[in-house]
Amino acid sequence: MSEYSKEQHEVLDLLKKAPGKRPQFFDTGGVDHLLTMIMELSSQLWIVKEKLYLHGEILCELDPDLKQKLKHWQPSPDQSIELEQMRTRMINNLFRSVTSNEPVNDNASDTDDPVPPGT
Structure with missing residues (x-):
């Protein structure tokens, strides 16, 4: 299930391939790059929040x-360790492009996702 319709995907593809410089504000x-990143992260976060709400x-x-x-749930010691490791990996991946010359692995978060794929 995609968050965009076929028509929206076509428009997005056209915009991505449009010739010329991207606007600079x-x-x-x-x-501008950071603002674009924040907007993209915000839209992706909203999708996750919406799915979480639905579930x-x-x-x-x-x-x-x-x-x-759920209101009274507390993680077990093992769950706390696992969650902390996932949080640390996410933060390291987020700042990798700033702190090192290594290429950022776009798929790094796929294995860290606590929600099974397809949900």
């Missing part, structure tokens, strides 16, 4: 006590 091009609503319909269980 700030004196320093890096600021929560569906699960709570199946188990009315689930909201209370």
Whole structure:
């Protein structure tokens, strides 16, 4: 399931392939790049939040006590360690392009995703 319709994908493809320079809004091009990155991350975060909300609503319909269980959930020591490792990898991946000359692995977060693929 894609968040865009076929027509939207066609428009996005056209925009990506449009000739000419990308618009620059700030004196320093890096600021424009950072702003673009933030906007992209924000749109992706919204998609995840929307899916998480949907999954929560569906699960709570199946188990009315689930909201209370989730509200009071605490990770086990092993889960806390795993979550901290995932958080550290995410932060390292986020800042890799700034802190090293290594190419950024676009697929690095795929294995760190706590939500199974396709959900």
